[in-house]
Amino acid sequence: MSLRYNDYTTLLREQLNERVQKISINAGFTCPNRDGTLGYGGCTYCNNQSFNPDYCKPSKSVTTQLDEGIRFFRKKHEDQKYIAYFQAYTNTYAPFDNLIKLYEEALAYPKVIGIAIGTRPDCVNDTILDYFAHLAKSCYVMIEYGVESTCNDTLQFIHRGHTFEQAEEAIRITATRNIATAAHLIIGLPHETHETWLQHARKLSMLPLSVLKLHQLQIIKGTQMARQYGEHPEWFHLSTLENYIDTVIDFLELLPPAISMERFASQSPAQLLIAPAWKTKNHEFVVKLQRRMEERDTFQGKKWRSTLPHYTIK
Numbered sequence: 001m002s003l004r005y006n007d008y009t010t011l012l013r014e015q016l017n018e019r020v021q022k023i024s025i026n027a028g029f030t031c032p033n034r035d036g037t038l039g040y041g042g043c044t045y046c047n048n049q050s051f052n053p054d055y056c057k058p059s060k061s062v063t064t065q066l067d068e069g070i071r072f073f074r075k076k077h078e079d080q081k082y083i084a085y086f087q088a089y090t091n092t093y094a095p096f097d098n099l100i101k102l103y104e105e106a107l108a109y110p111k112v113i114g115i116a117i118g119t120r121p122d123c124v125n126d127t128i129l130d131y132f133a134h135l136a137k138s139c140y141v142m143i144e145y146g147v148e149s150t151c152n153d154t155l156q157f158i159h160r161g162h163t164f165e166q167a168e169e170a171i172r173i174t175a176t177r178n179i180a181t182a183a184h185l186i187i188g189l190p191h192e193t194h195e196t197w198l199q200h201a202r203k204l205s206m207l208p209l210s211v212l213k214l215h216q217l218q219i220i221k222g223t224q225m226a227r228q229y230g231e232h233p234e235w236f237h238l239s240t241l242e243n244y245i246d247t248v249i250d251f252l253e254l255l256p257p258a259i260s261m262e263r264f265a266s267q268s269p270a271q272l273l274i275a276p277a278w279k280t281k282n283h284e285f286v287v288k289l290q291r292r293m294e295e296r297d298t299f300q301g302k303k304w305r306s307t308l309p310h311y312t313i314k
């Protein structure tokens with residue numbers, strides 16, 4: 001059965017001609033939203049523990065984290081290759097020479113064929129992007145920007161410390177250098193509505209993105225948002241699983257078919273999660289999504305052309 005959306009994992013396997021697994025790394029970075037450069041409290045929803053695997057500890061070297069991560073995944077697929085995913089915090093936020101040492105330590109590991117770098121739109125510059133562009137000639141490189149919302153009011157409300165215009169600019173100057181460019185977006189941030197989420201799709205569809213990751217807003221213990229959720233539940237529109245699947249499909253219809261979807265939802269550890277408690281693993285989510293797309297007889301990009309401002313139907 002063919003998928004009704006452009007699946008990143010399938011695309012990567014076709015492009016690289018082999019099975020590839022991402023291995024998360026916590027290289028011990030911080031971020032300007034935590035170290036006082038922009039603020040101290042971080043984004044209101046952020047608790048990095050909620051998405052870091054257990055073996056990811058900055059006290060361990062990059063090589064040790066790769067050893068442990070690969071040992072786990074190798075059990076299932078002995079021959080696969082790996083992408084070192086610098087995931088925790090802001091992975092371009094350190095002096096240039098320190099960054100290069102960490103990236104190159106990862107790339108020197110056997111069977112690591114590339115790197116993926118999670119960062120903020122306001123934490124890249126020409127020097128680091130030129131380095132990535134050079135690197136991308138000899139291995140796989142993807143830069144993943146936390147965009148989170150296309151509404152500046154929301155970005156301000158969640159204390160992101162950057163605007164959507166900064167995200168647009170970072171995506172453009174990265175993609176112009178022929179580097180695979182990804183965005184991460186949260187569906188369900190406070191005060192946003194179904195129409196806001198569709199507006200996100202329209203705005204992102206105008207950008208030169210290769211890959212998109214979506215996830216539902218999760219209220220995580222110990223965050224500023226957890227406190228807000230307790231005091232002002234009316235600020236939040238947390239979806240049921242079924243409604244979220246329909247929202248994702250409405251979103252996909254507006255996206256260009258060329259953007260690959262890496263993720264639609266995430267599942268934080270139960271002991272950290274306050275809401276929503278869907279108890280649905282990622283692979284179960286995509287089966288439900290595909291089924292619902294078939295029921296609705298729709299596909300990624302079905303309504304995409306009508307979102308382009310210069311497009312006229314002849």
Ligand code: SF4
Pocket residue numbers: 030031032033034041042043046047048088089090120146160
């Ligand atoms: S989400 Fe990213 S930018 Fe925001 S506080 Fe957490 S690590 Fe920093």
